[in-house]
Amino acid sequence: MYNIIEGTNEELTKIASGLGLTYDEIVMLRNYFRGLGRNPTDIEIQAIAQGWSEHSCYKSSKIYLKKYFSGLKSDYTILTMEDDAGVISFDSNYAYVVKMESHNHPSAVEPYGGAATGVGGIIRDVLCMGAQPVALVDSLYFGDPDNEKGNLTERFIINRVVGGIRDYGNRVGIPTVAGSVNFNPIYNGMPLVNAGCIGIVRKDRVVRSRISKEGDLLIVCGGRTGRDGIHGVNFASKILKADNEENRNAVQLGNPIIKEPLIHAILEANEAEIIDGMKDLGGGGLSSAVSEMLFAGGMSGIINLDRVLLKDSNMEPWEIWVSESQERMFLAIDPSNLEKIKKIFGKWGIEYSVIGETLKSPNLIIQHNGEKILDMDLSFLTGGPVYARSYRKPEKVEKTVLDREPENYRNFILEFLSNPNICSRFNIVRQYDFTVRGNTIVKPFAGMPNHETHSDATIIKPVEESYQGLCLTSGSIPKMVGIDPYWGTMHVLSEGYRNILSSGGTPHSVVDALNFGNPENPETMYRFVESIHAISDFCRATGLPLVSGNVSFYNETDWEILPTPNMLLIGKIEDIRKAKTVEAKHSRNPVYLAGTIIPDLAGSQYSSAMHTGHSILPHMNIDELIALKEDIDSSKDSIESMHDISTGGLLMSILEMSFGSQYGIEADISNIPGRTNEKLFSELGNGILIEVKKSDEEKFLKSFSRSKLEKIGVTIEGEVRIMENGRYILSEKSNKLRSVWEKGLDSYI
Amino acid sequence: MKVKVQIRYLPNVEDPEALSIKRNLELIGYEGIKNIYSYKIYEFETSLDREDSIKEIKEITEKLLTNPVIQEYKIEDLSE
Numbered sequence: 001m002y003n004i005i006e007g008t009n010e011e012l013t014k015i016a017s018g019l020g021l022t023y024d025e026i027v028m029l030r031n032y033f034r035g036l037g038r039n040p041t042d043i044e045i046q047a048i049a050q051g052w053s054e055h056s057c058y059k060s061s062k063i064y065l066k067k068y069f070s071g072l073k074s075d076y077t078i079l080t081m082e083d084d085a086g087v088i089s090f091d092s093n094y095a096y097v098v099k100m101e102s103h104n105h106p107s108a109v110e111p112y113g114g115a116a117t118g119v120g121g122i123i124r125d126v127l128c129m130g131a132q133p134v135a136l137v138d139s140l141y142f143g144d145p146d147n148e149k150g151n152l153t154e155r156f157i158i159n160r161v162v163g164g165i166r167d168y169g170n171r172v173g174i175p176t177v178a179g180s181v182n183f184n185p186i187y188n189g190m191p192l193v194n195a196g197c198i199g200i201v202r203k204d205r206v207v208r209s210r211i212s213k214e215g216d217l218l219i220v221c222g223g224r225t226g227r228d229g230i231h232g233v234n235f236a237s238k239i240l241k242a243d244n245e246e247n248r249n250a251v252q253l254g255n256p257i258i259k260e261p262l263i264h265a266i267l268e269a270n271e272a273e274i275i276d277g278m279k280d281l282g283g284g285g286l287s288s289a290v291s292e293m294l295f296a297g298g299m300s301g302i303i304n305l306d307r308v309l310l311k312d313s314n315m316e317p318w319e320i321w322v323s324e325s326q327e328r329m330f331l332a333i334d335p336s337n338l339e340k341i342k343k344i345f346g347k348w349g350i351e352y353s354v355i356g357e358t359l360k361s362p363n364l365i366i367q368h369n370g371e372k373i374l375d376m377d378l379s380f381l382t383g384g385p386v387y388a389r390s391y392r393k394p395e396k397v398e399k400t401v402l403d404r405e406p407e408n409y410r411n412f413i414l415e416f417l418s419n420p421n422i423c424s425r426f427n428i429v430r431q432y433d434f435t436v437r438g439n440t441i442v443k444p445f446a447g448m449p450n451h452e453t454h455s456d457a458t459i460i461k462p463v464e465e466s467y468q469g470l471c472l473t474s475g476s477i478p479k480m481v482g483i484d485p486y487w488g489t490m491h492v493l494s495e496g497y498r499n500i501l502s503s504g505g506t507p508h509s510v511v512d513a514l515n516f517g518n519p520e521n522p523e524t525m526y527r528f529v530e531s532i533h534a535i536s537d538f539c540r541a542t543g544l545p546l547v548s549g550n551v552s553f554y555n556e557t558d559w560e561i562l563p564t565p566n567m568l569l570i571g572k573i574e575d576i577r578k579a580k581t582v583e584a585k586h587s588r589n590p591v592y593l594a595g596t597i598i599p600d601l602a603g604s605q606y607s608s609a610m611h612t613g614h615s616i617l618p619h620m621n622i623d624e625l626i627a628l629k630e631d632i633d634s635s636k637d638s639i640e641s642m643h644d645i646s647t648g649g650l651l652m653s654i655l656e657m658s659f660g661s662q663y664g665i666e667a668d669i670s671n672i673p674g675r676t677n678e679k680l681f682s683e684l685g686n687g688i689l690i691e692v693k694k695s696d697e698e699k700f701l702k703s704f705s706r707s708k709l710e711k712i713g714v715t716i717e718g719e720v721r722i723m724e725n726g727r728y729i730l731s732e733k734s735n736k737l738r739s740v741w742e743k744g745l746d747s748y749i
Numbered sequence: 750m751k752v753k754v755q756i757r758y759l760p761n762v763e764d765p766e767a768l769s770i771k772r773n774l775e776l777i778g779y780e781g782i783k784n785i786y787s788y789k790i791y792e793f794e795t796s797l798d799r800e801d802s803i804k805e806i807k808e809i810t811e812k813l814l815t816n817p818v819i820q821e822y823k824i825e826d827l828s829e
Contacts, residue, residue, distance in 0.1 A: 110818050153812050161814070251819055255765040311763070349776075513804050 001293045002045050004030045005038070017047035020242075025385055032380060043318040043366060043374050047381060050322050053704030054553055055386030056284050061551045064529050068536035069606025073548040079547075083209040084125045084279060086547025087201070088509050090572075094463055095203050096470060097131040100113025100196035100513040100568045102552035107164075107193040109251060112156045115164030116254035117326050118195040123174065124280030124329060127263055130207035130270040131199030136169050137474045138179040138195050139513070139566045143188030145420055147749040150189035157191050159749055161515070164254070164596060165195075166431040170463065171256035172263070175440055176382050176432035177458040180475030183420045186562050190555060194513040194566045196474060201464040205270055211277030211332040212297035212361045218290070220281070221345060221352035222262045222328045227321035228252045229285070229324030258327045265348040266329060272344070274337035281328035287321045291329045291364060295378045301357035305368040317368040332358065378395045391525035396615055403601045403612045405677050409729045412609075414740055421605050422648045423744020425454065434458075441469055441576045442503060447583035447660020451738075454656055456644055457503040457571060459579050469579065471505035471571035473620045475682070476649075478562035480603030483526040484617035486552045488603065489565050490683060492622050496569035498595075498644035498688055499540070501632050504580035505571030510539055512549035512567055519553045519561030520644035524626070527563040528553075535565065541622045578636065585640040591657075591665055594707050595628050595686035596621070597650060605648055606681035618684055625686045627706040632688075635703040638696035645687035651680040655737060658720050664734040666721040667713035676724055691715060750802045751827035754810050755791040762819045792827065799826065 002015055006027065016026035029048060033040050040048070054060055060444060073080050078095055079087040085099035103118025120138060127132045147154040169176040174197070197274050229252045269275055277297065278290040286308070294301050305317050311325070338354070345352050361363075364381065406412035416422055429444050432574035442459035445452035447655045457473040481488030492508070500507045503564055512535060517524040528551075539546050555561045573579060601607045602614035632639070650669070660662040672679045689712075692700045701709070721731040758764050767785040774782050791814065795802040796816050806824060 110816055112816070113819065148812070156813055184798070226763065227761060251762065253763055253765050253819070255763070255768065257765065257769045473821060 001042065002037060002506055005034050012700050019045065022052060024084065024552050025052060028385065042185055042316070042374050042378055045319050045320040047374065049678065050287050051286045051291060051381050052384040055521070056288055058153070058551060059385050060389050060553060061389050063388055064532060068532045069546055070382060071408060072536065072539045074545040075725055076544045077547060078203070078206065080545055081548060082213040083715060084128050086509065086511065087129060087502040088545070088547055090200065090462070091201055091466060091468060095206060096462065097126045097129045097199040097201055098196070098509065098511055098568070098570060099125045099548045100137065100194055100474070100511045101125065102513050102515055102549040102652045103193045103195060103516060104191065104552055104555055107161055107191050107249065108189065111152065111160035111191065112164040113251055113253040115161040115193050115635040116168040117252050118193050118267050119165055119168040120254045120256065120259055120326055120600070121280070122195040122197040123172065123259065123280045124282065125257055127266055128196045128207065128209060128278045128280045128329065129199065130205050130278070131201035131265065132198050132267055132277070132683055133174045134437065135198045135201045135472060136176040136178060136195065137197070137459050137472055138165050138193070138244035139474045139477065140179065141182045141184065141187045141203045141475065141564060143190035143191070144185040145183060147185065147540045149187045150174065150493070152189065154188060155469030155748055161191055161193055161748060162428050162431055168254055168256045170433040170436070172260050175436045175438050177434045177435045177440055177444060178474055181425055181428055182476070182478065184562065186476060188558070190561060191638045192515050192555065192561070192641065194515070194567045196511065198472065198570070206571070207270060207278045209293055209395055210279065210296035210301055211293055211358055212336070213332070214277055214299065214358055215335065216332040216358045217304065217338060218301060218358065219331050219352055219354050220308060220335060220342070221350050223258050223325055224309045224311045224351065225323050225328070227315060227319060227323065229326070230322060231498060232317055236589050251327050254326050261348040261647045262327060262329065262350055265344050265350045269341055269344050272340060272407070272669055274333055274340055275331050276334060277332040279330050280463055281330050283324060285324045286330070286408050291378055291382045293330065293332070294358065294364065295382045298440065299358045300361045300364050300378055301356050301358045302365045302367070302476040305366060305524045307355045308350055309353050310430070318372055321366070326620070330493055389519050390522050391529050392522040393526050394523040398615045400616065401608050401612055401614060402609045402731050403677055405675070410641055413730055416609060417737060417741040418744040419605060419609065420591060420744060420748070426742060427745040427749045433711055440477060440562070442579050442581055446581035451660065453583050453660030455503070455582055456499040457505060459503055459505070459573060459576055461576050462621065467575045467577060469573045469576035471500045471503045473499035473575055474566060474568040476493065476563045476564050476566045477603060479608070480567060480617055480619050481531065482562040483603055483614055485530035485563050486534045487617045487619050489531045491619040493538045493566050494533070494625055494686055495646045496567050497625060498686065499627055502570055502582070502642040503571070503582060503643045504578055504636065505573040507544055507569055508572040509547045509570045510544050510567065511570070511654055512565060513548055513557050514549065514551045515561065515566065516553055517556045520638060524560065530654060531563060531565045538622065542626060547558055560742045574726060580642050581640060582641060582643045584657050584663035584665060584691055584715045585661065587663055587715055587717055589640055589666065590692050590697050590711055591713045591715060592690045592692060593672065593710045593712045594631065594688045594704065595624055596708055597645060597672060597674070597679065597682050597687045598684035600677055600684055601682055602684065604681055604683045606677060615630060622688060624707065628686055628688065631704045631707045635700050638693050638700035638703070639690055640693055641691040643689050645689065646683055649681035650687065651681050653740070654722065655720060657689060657691065658734040662718055663715045664718055665713055666716045668723045670725050672712070676729065750795045750797060750799060751797065752793045752802050752806050753825040754793070754806060754814065754822055755825065756815055756820050756822045757786060758819055758822055768796050779823045
């Protein structure tokens with residue numbers, strides 16, 4: 001029992017720090033309980049600590065998210081930023097459901113379990129909207145793969161994170177289709193694991209994460225509740241310190257073998273229309289899910305903790321309440337449907353228990369062993385403090401720098417190709433089952449079998465009776481966001497947007513997973529605010545809705561990560577049979593560069609290789625991006641293949657188009673503005689390489705009228721040749737280059 | 750020189766593999782199993798002497814095979 005109503009300042013400070021609260025917050029609590037004339041019980045104070053953590057109540061980000069993200073809807077969105085996941089119209093009968101979340105802190109402590117439960121958690125977020133999960137997305141940010149300092153070696157972290165995603169996704173039978181992998185020493189010992197999930201649901205079967213019916217039964221089903229994962233959210237709202245004993249209880253391994261039948265059971269119950277409200281049990285456990293679902297529906301409830309099925313019989317009531325044990329779902333049903341749901345759970349072998357019922361009163365009541373152990377106003381419990389954290393632009397000296405040129409381009413390119421940020425992702429992505437369910441139309445790799453190249457966006461076909469598809473792409477460019485959080489985020493969004501255009505789709509919705517450092521640091525807050533400002537401006541300019549998202553703060557140990565707004569973009573394609581892929585399709589087809597490449601190497605992999613420090617990031621031209629979309633829309637039939645210009649610049653776009661088939665590209669870059677290294681390696685601008693059907697070239701030129709267009713070459717057999725001002729910079733068999741690119745990660749995973 | 754490394758989960762860490770086996774045993778009628786614990790065992794053959802073998806394998810185990818947050822390990826000399 002905590003004595004806070006009579007506690008001295010010193011005692012209060014101590015209690016606060018043990019709970020992950022600040023002094024001001026504990027004073028708010030003291031005043032509240034002084035008003036009630038009693039001290040809080042253990043479970044009350046734990047429930048508040050959990051409900052008021054950054055992870056649960058977004059106390060640092062709330063007001064800025066509201067300021068910038070309000071009203072980013074469109075006429076086809078159904079639920080945005082309201083429930084556990086966004087719901088967007090797919091066709092007249094179906095909606096797709098999407099969400100992305102970070103699982104960074106758990107993955108830093110226990111990479112395998114952390115990544116696996118990240119996947120498990122995001123599946124539940126989609127499932128709780130009543131949707132069938134159909135695809136998984138993972139964006140990963142690792143440290144220097146050679147780093148051996150810290151509690152765990154980077155190689156261990158990389159292998160276990162990938163292993164966790166692989167084992168969970170493959171066993172639960174949902175394909176892992178898209179994502180990104182980024183390496184930077186700034187993430188040493190502090191990986192970012194951002195997991196996304198897309199689901200599909202009939203519009204009349206969407207379940208809300210709220211309940212507003214009195215007398216409904218509250219049910220927990222799936223896994224049992226145990227001591228694992230206690231204080232996960234409080235721990236995610238703190239800075240990681242090495243050798244922290246506290247970290248251990250926050251660890252969970254995840255169990256896809258329980259999850260798989262749970263998905264079937266929930267979907268069957270939803271089909272039978274017996275679920276009135278549903279939420280997944282994730283961060284904050286029952287405490288979060290129960291309070292939020294009841295409060296959102298203007299209800300309250302009475303819970304009997306004795307009825308929760310436990311793994312460990314001697315758990316304290318507060319432990320039961322905040323445990324984050326995996327594979328559990330929380331639902332509300334009408335008492336008349338209890339028999340029906342019993343039958344469904346029985347059929348799938350799912351354990352469940354009725355833990356309470358909804359009430360129409362302001363206070364939530366919890367009983368244990370016949371005693372009332374919690375009796376609190378839900379609006380106080382779930383409200384939490386809101387901070388208008390101050391922010392300040394970091395002082396930096398801005399100066400123009402020029403990256404030096406390599407002495408020999410051919411040798412430099414051969415080395416560049418094996419750079420972990422440039423080379424192929426085969427060793428990682430081939431561990432994932434990306435075709436299970438049989439709906440993956442454009443896979444993460446495109447081209448000839450066993451001779452593939454990277455795809456831009458992957459395409460899935462979620463509905464049996466329709467040829468419409470969804471295009472998925474996810475990633476960030478932390479180096480650029482680090483130089484300029486506003487324009488860096490704009491470039492991240494431009495890349496995602498162009499990935500969807502290159503796959504033949506139309507951008508349709510945006511999801512964010514925002515990973516930042518300590519929000520109490522005004523400079524970090526500045527980066528965060530600038531970044532969401534950019535997302536807001538981008539969505540307004542392009543007319544795209546922002547449908548769901550997640551904020552992860554406190555990503556720091558002794559240093560802070562680069563600001564990493566990971567953006568998941570979803571596109572729609574009317575007919576998947578018209579999807580475009582990256583690899584060159586025929587010989588002697590003209591190759592065009594559409595849009596511009598900004599002659600500047602800021603934030604590029606080239607400047608990392610040359611160790612150049614940039615402090616200025618050029619702006620992104622959003623009008624050019626929109627014109628590009630219109631041009632591609634009107635010229636699709638003349639286009640054989642497309643690839644956007646991003647990581648590794650024009651050079652990598654040319655090479656990746658050549659790596660997926662027997663056709664390479666002969667290019668002359670003389671007419672592109674800039675120095676040779678800028679032309680080849682700049683990652684800035686809105687460039688897309690387009691292979692045009694030879695017979696349609698005139699038609700293409702007529703329809704592609706709004707954007708800048710430069711013919712740079714032609715497809716040829718088996719070689720890549722890049723020429724400037726009459727001299728070859730590179731002339732090589734594409735298979736030779738490909739074999740270097742293909743093996744880049746071999747020594748790590 | 751032959752060395753065995755035996756790895757298991759720390760107490761209180763959930764063992765999903767063991768749980769799945771236990772659950773399935775119950776389904777097919779084995780009611781008497783109270784608990785199952787899964788272990789991972791590696792055997793190494795080295796060309797080093799005893800002291801160096803143990804030292805090197807300890808390093809490998811800590812660097813690549815285990816996470817002290819969830820697992821503990823035991824190294825055994827099999828040549829004895």
